[in-house]
Amino acid sequence: xxxxxxxxxxxxxxxxxxxxxxxxxxxxxxxxxxxxxxxxxxxxxxxxxxxxxxxxxxxxxxxxxxxxxxxxxxxxxxxxxxxxxxxxxxxxxxxxxxxxxxxxxxxxxxxxxxxxxxxxxxxxxxxxxxxxxxxxxxxxxxxxx
Ligand code: ATP
Ligand code: MG
Numbered sequence: 001x002x003x004x005x006x007x008x009x010x011x012x013x014x015x016x017x018x019x020x021x022x023x024x025x026x027x028x029x030x031x032x033x034x035x036x037x038x039x040x041x042x043x044x045x046x047x048x049x050x051x052x053x054x055x056x057x058x059x060x061x062x063x064x065x066x067x068x069x070x071x072x073x074x075x076x077x078x079x080x081x082x083x084x085x086x087x088x089x090x091x092x093x094x095x096x097x098x099x100x101x102x103x104x105x106x107x108x109x110x111x112x113x114x115x116x117x118x119x120x121x122x123x124x125x126x127x128x129x130x131x132x133x134x135x136x137x138x139x140x141x142x143x144x145x
Pocket of ligand 1: 054059062063092093111112113114116117118119120
């Protein structure tokens with residue numbers, strides 16, 4: 001299997017519920033390497049840019065209002081098979097449908113406020129990581145030893 005990168009975002013509900021540590025613990029326990037980590041408050045416009053693929057959908061305004069409602073924590077991650085493995089770790093978009101033991105099943109309140117984002121392809125992961133991190137930072141953060 002190939003080593004891949006994915007972008008996680010611990011969403012504003014994760015920060016408000018004081019679950020940053022719990023979610024990062026699960027991510028690290030699952031074998032992901034953290035290459036970048038920040039805390040930032042997205043403007044509505046930045047949230048609209050990040051989720052541009054969903055423009056025109058019924059939930060777009062709700063989604064981008066929520067994503068700009070408070071600070072979030074983007075995390076650049078690396079692992080073999082990272083895209084699929086991370087989506088398995090977080091579970092289905094709707095927490096009611098998410099498998100038992102997944103992050104969304106255990107922590108999320110609703111489909112709109114579902115704790116964490118995960119990239120859906122290697123190509124989108126690259127674009128999404130670039131949205132928050134510059135390449136030099138990721139290289140500098142590569143683990144040593
Ligand atoms: P994400 O991209 O955040 O990792 P996802 O890939 O599981 O989530 P998408 O279909 O990409 O799901 O939708 C992006 C986000 O939009 C979801 O995480 C959710 O917060 C929100 N969303 C999706 N569908 C709905 C809906 N029907 N009602 C409200 N919010 C929704
Ligand atoms: Mg998605």
